[in-house]
Amino acid sequence: MWSIGELAEQAGVTVKTVRFYSDRGLLPEAARSSGGHRRYGHEAVDRLRLIRSLRTLDLPVPDVGRVLDEEDALEDVVAKQLREVGSRLAALRWREAALQLVQDCAPQERVERLRLIGAVSAPPSTAPVARFWRRWLLPARLPSRLVSAIVEAAVPQPPADPAPEQVLAFARLHALTSGDCSGTGPCQPAAHRPEAGFRPAVLYDGLVEAYALASAELRSRRSPHEGEALDCFVSAYAHACGARDTPAFRRGLSGQLTQDPRIDRYWDLTAEVRGASEPTAGAAHDWLCAALDTGTARPPA
Template identity: 75%
Template sequence: MWSIGELAEHAGVTVKTVRFYSDRGLLPEAVRSAGGHRRYGPGALDRLRTIRSLRNLGLPVPEVGRILDREDALEDVVAGQLREVGSRLAALRWREAALQLLRDCAPEERAERLRLIGAVAAPPSTAALARFWRRWLPPRLPARVAAAVIEQAVPQPPVDPTPAQVLAFTRLHAFVSGDCPGGDRGQPEAHRPDKGYRPAVLYDGLGEAFALAAPHLRAQRAPHEGEALDCFVSAYARSHGTRDTPAFRRRLGGQLAADPRIDVYWQLTAEVTTPPSGPPEPTAGAAHDWLLAALDAQVARTAV
């Protein structure tokens, strides 16, 4: 049996440290001496070293206690700590890029950029962007379809952002936090129930058409006829309960050209998601524009 001082000496820690862990139940003494002093058995040294190792990894005392009580708790605790460390690192990377953005801008730009940066957390949340799309999408859209659209439309903040990406995301956040067109104020024609469209059918088809168009955008091919365009037109035709005919394509091209646009959203989204080196990742907005240009080119060609 060791006294508290002897255990502290063998472990290379202070008596205060041993007493701290003992008082919290992490290092129970084996017995008490006749004078009421703590005595520790031979397993206490290994247990104390385990405690120190876990604490040196930054684990809080309650989590250390969980691991000591249950061997199978180690994996869960480590996984939780890794998630927490990842979140802290993401916040630090965001703060670093935001500070660089402020440092490198012109003095007259700092007030606006500071206001933009101050409106988002570090790392930023995409909740405001998701709310924007829930207001923008047609009412009573099935939850499955709405979730798929939002997942495609809402960009995730980069893990290691550049200052330019921080600026783009904060501007995007400011854009969606302003007045959002809704109802009969600027909604696309296909959102309006009196126009006869079935939004659930439309958005299911548009997601497929955008996926087909994405490889052409990555390859920087000019808009052209093909499977992607046919899928795009078919989505509108099926949702309207009509056939894909040349006359329908002419009407659709005119309708889409007259629909309101949120180009600022898609431009900023592209800036957020574009890697520091390499081509930009196509957004749904870019795919829509490419398909609309392909439709216009086809309608113009067949009209000649």
């Protein structure tokens, strides 16, 4: 049996360290001397060395206790620590880009940029942007599975390693979507606002398919034109309100789909946050509207 001093010497640590882990139940004593002093068995050396190794990885004391007491706990504890480290690294990368953004701008821009950046957490949360879609843009009667799919596609995720310009774009997007929409009139486009007999689920299901077809056209760099994507787009609106796809319906729809400047701005900022990757739903919508305008502008046969 070793005394606390002997154990500390064997493990290459201080007596204070041994006492700290003993008091927290990580290093149980084997017995007490007649004078009430702690005594440890030889296996305590290996246990103490394992504790030190785990603490070197910055594992909290409760997690170290789990690893010591539960046979399969190490994998879960390490995975949890990796998530926490990843979150801290993401926050640091975001702050670095934000600081660079402030450092590189003109003096007269700094107050405004600090205001925008200061309203966003690090790493940033997409919850305000998602609320913007759920509260203002999507009809209340839309099925939850469709709402989730739309929000997932529409809300940009902050880049893992952002450039300063992406930090600024996300901060502006946060400010745009955090504002009160109720004082500026209805936020939903006129063609989306529910009326008698309107079926929003039919519309949004059709738009998801139409945007996917238009995105393929955008990736191929094709100019807006009539075809499958446009037919799917118009059909979604027609079926949602119980109408037929006729030239007259297309002319009326073209007039209804005048873009809301706020939504235009949303998609511009979303494209900046995502960088040059996949086309946004806004880009697909613009392509389809341009194709619709091209078709309705053509004189009837």
